Amino acid sequence: MEFYDRDPRLVARGLLGKVLVREADGEGMAGRIVEVEAYLGSDDAAAHAAAGLTPRNRVLFGPPGRSYVYFIYGNHYCLNVSCLPDGVAGGVLFRALEPLAGLEAMARNRGLTGELTERGRRLLTTGPGRLCEAMKITRARDNDLDLTMPESGIWIGDDGARRPRIAVTPRIGITKSADHPLRYIIAGNEFVSGPRSRSQ
Numbered sequence: 001m002e003f004y005d006r007d008p009r010l011v012a013r014g015l016l017g018k019v020l021v022r023e024a025d026g027e028g029m030a031g032r033i034v035e036v037e038a039y040l041g042s043d044d045a046a047a048h049a050a051a052g053l054t055p056r057n058r059v060l061f062g063p064p065g066r067s068y069v070y071f072i073y074g075n076h077y078c079l080n081v082s083c084l085p086d087g088v089a090g091g092v093l094f095r096a097l098e099p100l101a102g103l104e105a106m107a108r109n110r111g112l113t114g115e116l117t118e119r120g121r122r123l124l125t126t127g128p129g130r131l132c133e134a135m136k137i138t139r140a141r142d143n144d145l146d147l148t149m150p151e152s153g154i155w156i157g158d159d160g161a162r163r164p165r166i167a168v169t170p171r172i173g174i175t176k177s178a179d180h181p182l183r184y185i186i187a188g189n190e191f192v193s194g195p196r197s198r199s200q
Contacts, residue, residue: 004064031097041089049089076129
């Protein structure tokens with residue numbers, strides 16, 4: 001839990017290269033975390049916590065290391081992990097994964113048919129909505145779970161992969177506080193959902 005009890009910017013950097021694992025309905029899936037965005041809480045206009053504590057965003061104000069799932073644009077879910085001590089809001093959004101295991105199940109969950117080409121693999125979990133659909137992540141089932149515990153059915157593990165080279169850019173897909181350099185990616189990774197460079 002100490003890993004998440006920190007500034008979201010530090011947590012975001014530390015998450016890159018780790019593995020998001022999902023076990024649901026008898027299927028196992030896993031993907032390497034290659035793109036995330038940090039959200040800084042009440043002082044961050046783009047963060048859900050900027051409006052203060054509400055029933056919808058209460059997970060962000062709770063203990064660190066919990067899943068915060070929300071529905072956006074009326075058609076897809078987004079997965080975040082809470083950061084900072086209990087009572088202080090902060091979080092990290094998962095934007096993209098490099099698929100590692102359970103690719104056939106991911107494709108089926110996304111409604112993709114036919115052979116999994118290189119382009120098809122990129123369509124599985126590149127983007128926050130796609131990765132949630134591929135891993136069958138929903139708010140009703142997966143909000144406010146402990147992402148440090150396999151018993152949750154969704155958790156973050158470490159397979160000992162070499163520490164990646166990190167690039168930092170402004171967050172994407174938002175209008176408020178859009179210029180802040182709070183998007184962290186594994187530089188050059190083909191599964192990143194947007195620009196792949198601009199190291200800092």
